[in-house]
Amino acid sequence: MTRTTAGFVDPESGPGLTADDAVGVMDELAALIGDALGRPVRLVLGSAAPPADGPVFHAYDGSGAVVAVARWALDPVSAQLLLAEAAVLAAVGEVAELGSPLVAPRLVALTTWHGGPLLVEEAGPPPYASRPPTREERRAAELAVARLVTPADLDRSYAAELRTALARLEPSSVTERLAATFELLAERHDLDALPRGAWHGNWSPTTIAAAAAGGGRVLAWGWERFAVNRPLGFDTLHFRLAQLRLRGRSAGVGAVLVREAAELLTEWPVRPEDRECVARLLLLELAVRELREVGERQAPVSWAADWLAPTLFSV
Structure with missing residues (x-):
């Protein structure tokens, strides 16, 4: 492609x-x-x-x-x-x-x-009658997203890119701890050996829909945070994180995601010993995004230092 x-x-x-x-x-x-x-x-x-x-x-x-x-x-x-x-x-x-x-x-x-x-x-929402995708339909769509890469997209060091993104954040006690967490993950896991692909960047119940009449096709919108060279399973984890937040939960959802990672990633080619790591990397990516675009000083708007960071610091 x-x-x-x-x-x-x-x-x-x-x-x-x-x-x-x-x-x-x-x-x-x-x-x-x-x-x-x-x-x-x-x-x-x-x-x-x-x-x-x-x-x-x-x-x-x-x-x-x-x-x-x-x-x-x-x-x-x-x-x-x-x-x-x-x-x-x-x-x-x-x-x-x-x-x-x-x-x-x-x-x-x-x-x-x-x-x-x-x-x-x-307009993002489909003009036809729609419904939430089934698990199988969503899984097929997530695989299709992951394949939106070229060989050149994956011929780079994921660890080096994330380390650079962390280094570009405004220095603070939070960003320093995030960087330290990343280094711990990089020490314990070979991050560049993780299977990688593309990441929608905003995969959630509010950004995907399926035709009520069937057919199995999933319409996805909100592609402005699309990224390549990311660990496989990011969209599956991100969807679950969005589900937890939409149900009114905030504090502790990152920890729930890490605990559920072993089961959530069973259909992805991620080694069992790396699954919690992939979940923490997703949280780390989201923290970097939030701090880069909103900033730590915008609390309580910024949630990176509120409920994502404590989960990451517990590595």
Whole structure:
């Protein structure tokens, strides 16, 4: 499988418009998105998103239905996320045509607006009657996600990449302890020997659905955190973590995930002695993401130092 990358934006230069300016030219943006969809739309600015995401616009048709979601990059960080998501949507579209059990929202347009990339995709929730995927359907879709890699994606050191990501965090007692935890895991396990593939990055009951009529295909949206060269089983673990959090639990869910890892990863080619390690690596990745995008000082918004970190520190 070939994954393409859009390269029309200079990641070192930001767009020439602020978020406040964007609200003032909604009609212009609505016209651009309407042209891409082939019908007029009305735009509504989405609720606040993590800073790295940039503004999100929901496009409504004349009947009041959401028909598309547009994301606009405000800065180099959000531009990289957006372009990566566009590449993944295109790649999933390719494999879906070959009969894959995995489907992604259709990529409607990828263009520039006021100097920054603009991605327009079909609205995430499916337009057809849907239901939660069965365990077997979800498992097949997770395997399809894991295969969204090229040999070059896996020809790198996972341990070195995670160590670098940790080193780039703002120094603090929390980040120092996270780094120490990583080194303990790297000492006890050969992290580069773990089977690896792709990771959806946001796999949860709220980002996947199956057609109620059957067919076994799973639609997944929310690809902005997609990543490659990650241990197999990350999506299975991430889904379980989301289930625990959606049930109203917060404190201790990381510890529950680690305890359940041995059973959750039985269908992945992960050695029994490495399964808890893979769960801790997922928690570590999520902590790095949260601290990078939100920051430790944003507590109680940031949960990395609250319920993920204690689990990791117990290694």
